[in-house]
Amino acid sequence: MATHEAMARINENYLKLQAGYLFPEIGRRVGAFQKKNPDAAVIKLGIGDVTRPLVPAVLEAFHAAVEEMGTDAGFRGYGPEQGYGFLVDLIREHDYAARGVEIAADEIFVSDGSKCDSGNIQEIFGIGNVVALADPVYPVYLDTNVMAGRTGEADDQGRYGGIVYMPAVAENGFNPEPPSVRADLVYLCSPNNPTGAVSTREQLARWVDYARQNDAVILFDAAYEGFIADPSLPHSIYEVEGAREVAIEFRSFSKSAGFTGTRCAFTVVPKTVMGKTASGQSVSLNDLWNRRQTTKFNGVSYPVQQAAAAVYTPEGRQQTGEIVRFYMENARLIREGLSASGLEVYGGENAPYIWFRTPGGLTSWDFFDRLLEKTQVVGTPGSGFGPSGEGYFRLSAFNSRENVEEAIARVTRTSW
Numbered sequence: 001m002a003t004h005e006a007m008a009r010i011n012e013n014y015l016k017l018q019a020g021y022l023f024p025e026i027g028r029r030v031g032a033f034q035k036k037n038p039d040a041a042v043i044k045l046g047i048g049d050v051t052r053p054l055v056p057a058v059l060e061a062f063h064a065a066v067e068e069m070g071t072d073a074g075f076r077g078y079g080p081e082q083g084y085g086f087l088v089d090l091i092r093e094h095d096y097a098a099r100g101v102e103i104a105a106d107e108i109f110v111s112d113g114s115k116c117d118s119g120n121i122q123e124i125f126g127i128g129n130v131v132a133l134a135d136p137v138y139p140v141y142l143d144t145n146v147m148a149g150r151t152g153e154a155d156d157q158g159r160y161g162g163i164v165y166m167p168a169v170a171e172n173g174f175n176p177e178p179p180s181v182r183a184d185l186v187y188l189c190s191p192n193n194p195t196g197a198v199s200t201r202e203q204l205a206r207w208v209d210y211a212r213q214n215d216a217v218i219l220f221d222a223a224y225e226g227f228i229a230d231p232s233l234p235h236s237i238y239e240v241e242g243a244r245e246v247a248i249e250f251r252s253f254s255k256s257a258g259f260t261g262t263r264c265a266f267t268v269v270p271k272t273v274m275g276k277t278a279s280g281q282s283v284s285l286n287d288l289w290n291r292r293q294t295t296k297f298n299g300v301s302y303p304v305q306q307a308a309a310a311v312y313t314p315e316g317r318q319q320t321g322e323i324v325r326f327y328m329e330n331a332r333l334i335r336e337g338l339s340a341s342g343l344e345v346y347g348g349e350n351a352p353y354i355w356f357r358t359p360g361g362l363t364s365w366d367f368f369d370r371l372l373e374k375t376q377v378v379g380t381p382g383s384g385f386g387p388s389g390e391g392y393f394r395l396s397a398f399n400s401r402e403n404v405e406e407a408i409a410r411v412t413r414t415s416w
């Protein structure tokens with residue numbers, strides 16, 4: 001029998017994490033509530049998961065590509081790990097060149113999701129790097145750095161040692177300024193999950209300056225850019241001068257084209273973004289990410305990439321645009337309904353998330369439980385996104401009109 005010493009050792013950094021990832025924990029609580037109240041009509045505005053089906057243009061291309069795979073001439077085995085040229089070229093043209101940004105084909109890496117990419121990117125960086133994060137923010141950035149061992153333990157408010165937290169609160173418009181201390185890796189998310197705030201060009205320019213002055217790399221998550229309605233707001237960090245030297249960008253088809261279950265995204269790593277070895281030698285992060293992806297990833301399936309390519313056809317753009325407008329109308333209804341009931345509400349104008357202060361000073365989780373009990377509406381507790389999210393709450397705009405109207409009616413007639 002194996003001795004204690006001979007057993008497989010675990011990565012103990014995992015033990016520093018909070019017990020469960022935020023969304024499964026919400027699922028667990030909702031499941032327990034439903035078990036106790038099997039007839040309750042629960043409305044889920046918690047996880048940001050889309051509800052509208054794939055649009056006809058996407059579906060048609062998806063079907064056609066599946067058919068092709070069943071023919072001798074059209075069958076494909078492994079594709080390029082970085083994505084097929086037909087999709088990469090469409091991304092270059094529509095997402096970048098059309099906005100005046102030059103991105104080369106070999107700077108784009110098609111993948112199965114921004115969650116995976118924004119979680120995996122930290123692997124190409126040394127363990128000693130100092131990480132700066134907005135607080136609150138999408139939990140994947142922090143958790144993956146905890147898993148890698150780039151932090152100390154969490155304190156009783158959930159703040160991990162070694163992380164530079166940048167509070168994003170009502171007082172700074174949920175757009176923190178660059179910190180006064182040095183950081184090597186800076187995670188930014190705009191439009192922001194969870195606050196719905198969007199950085200202006202000027203704000204992003206200050207981050208680019210910070211990165212240049214500190215030899216830092218910005219990891220810019222733009223998974224929600226498709227929801228930006230204000231034409232003055234940037235969709236890509238590369239719209240800012242100098243960003244090509246310091247930023248990596250994550251984009252996704254998940255939310256704007258309904259691909260959460262279909263899986264397609266891409267990451268841009270310009271060849272001009274460099275990191276350093278301990279001895280000071282410059283190394284291309286594009287080379288490292290390519291090496292990482294070709295070793296650990298075999299690409300997105302051909303039919304899924306054809307489905308994603310169809311998003312860029314005139315029909316695809318029009319049809320996905322309609323869905324985005326549908327969700328944003330939900331966001332408006334939630335935002336205005338909550339405001340009219342006296343709550344302090346943010347976001348929801350250029351992002352599918354509505355962020356508000358919990359009534360009566362309730363903690364985020366207390367409000368979660370009370371909301372579920374009193375209205376059978378599920379949201380996401382702000383503290384799940386970071387300590388500065390305590391006392392806030394997020395609702396997502398992804399649901400049917402009927403459910404959104406019903407949820408808001410229930411919430412606004414409830415006293416807390």
Ligand code: MLT
Pocket residue numbers: 046047048049115138193
């Ligand atoms: C969320 O609700 O924050 C999203 O579902 C996160 C994600 O896209 O992984």
